[in-house]
Amino acid sequence: MSNLETRPAEQVCTAGEQRDGIELLTPRDVPLGGPRAMNVRRTIPQRSRSLVGAWCFSDHYGPDDVSSSAGMQVPPHPHTGLQTVSWLFEGEILHRDSVGSLQTVRPGELNLMTAGAGISHSEESPSEGRPPRLHGVQLWTALPGSALGVDPHFEHHGDLPVARVDGAVVQVFIGRLAVGGRDLDSPATAYTPLVGAQIDLEPGAEVRLAVDPAHEHALLVDTGAVAFEGCAVPTSNLGYVAPGRPALVVRAGAGAPARAVLIGGLPFAEDVIMWWNFMGRTHEDIVRARDDWMAQVAELGPAGQGGATGYADGAAGRRFGQVHGYSSGPLRAPALPDLRLKPRARPGQG
Structure with a gap:
């Protein structure tokens, strides 16, 4: 998914801050x-x-009625320095990318795209035979410096580890998590120690998750009344806990089932700048990525004015490659702000 804001703010992503208790976002x-x-x-x-x-990015959407609308339509757009994690509760999304992938993702399945130095992709609700509702999350993870040069690639995983314990169902889509004495380890590629998991709870059910106390975690509530470490987290909010806890407890209210998504990992050790769909370390990284993308967009043929099926042949060797088959041309990057993009010092560094 793209950040489609026409005036994206500079987002300075710093290493994880440690706080006591629960922080509600x-x-x-x-x-x-x-x-x-x-x-x-x-x-x-x-x-x-x-x-x-x-x-570094969490979008929560739906449930949306897509039975009589176009649903999700995100034209070809670029990414650098990150992974995109597509996870659905309901519906279907069709993914196309510049490494040749064409893959529909459905609930309980994972679409994972690693940008490396540069990739482009589109996402759309299938035009025919799709379920009437669309509901899910789009997440991104920052790549560490050691992985910035990896070849762009795409993974689809339809068989992910699940544990069922005392009225709770936990499915790990990336990373690892211990539930009910079982280690759940996703086959998806991760470049830093992390976890992403869906948690479904029957009314009044409680689940205890064994976690690495060196990691920080956050719980996004999708539906139902949910307490995270004894603190109520409203629907669509993110409840954050700092490192230092060997276990986390998630409980549903007595009135209805609940669903949430747990994310977490080792506090990220590098300062990075995220602007639009680009992740970099310096202002120059962002400027170069935007210039490369806009040069590629400029090579579109006449079909790019509407009804395009891909990039003009001259763009094939460009940094972000080609996306074939989407019904319109690519997104243009917003204008950069007048000020220089600079990382903010991490806590304790002034």
Whole structure:
């Protein structure tokens, strides 16, 4: 998924800050594709917290009725320096990318795209035979410096580890987690120690998750009344806990089932700048990525004015490659701000 804000703010992503208790992060509504399009609820990044482990972006959307609309329509757009993690509760999304992938993702399955130095992709609700509702999360993780040069690639995982314990179902889509004495280890590629998992709870059920006390964690509540480490977390909010806990307890209220997504990992050790869909270390990284993308967009043929099926042949060797088959041309990058993009010092560094 792209950040489609026309005036994206500079997001300075710093290493994880440690705080006692639970920190509640409230979402902001962002229109995906314009004011008449579907809205998403974004909890990170924001000023008070820009990272949870390597997790640097969290959009929560739906349930949206897509039976009589176009649903999700995100034209080809670029990424650098991160992974995109697509996870659904309901519906279907069709993914296309510049390494040749064409893959539909459904609930309980994972689409994972690693950008490396540069990739482009599109996402859309299938035009025919799709379920009537769309509901899920779009997450990004920051790549560490050691992985910035990896070849861009895509993974789809349809068989992920699940544990069922005392009225709770826990499915780990990336990383690892211990539940009910079992270690759940996802086959998805991760470049830093982290975890991403869906937790479903029957009314009144409680689950205890064994975690690495060196990691920080956050819980995004999708539906139902949920307490995270004894603190109520409202729907669509993210409840954050600092490192230092060997276990985490998630409990559903007695009135209805509940669903949440747990993210976490080792506090990210590098300062990075995230602007639009680009992750870099310096202002120059962002400027270069934007220039490379816009040079590629400029090579579009006449079909790019509407009804395009891909990039013009001259763009094939460009940094971000080609996306074939989407019904319109690529997104243009917003204008950079007048000020220089600079990482903020991590806590304790002034």
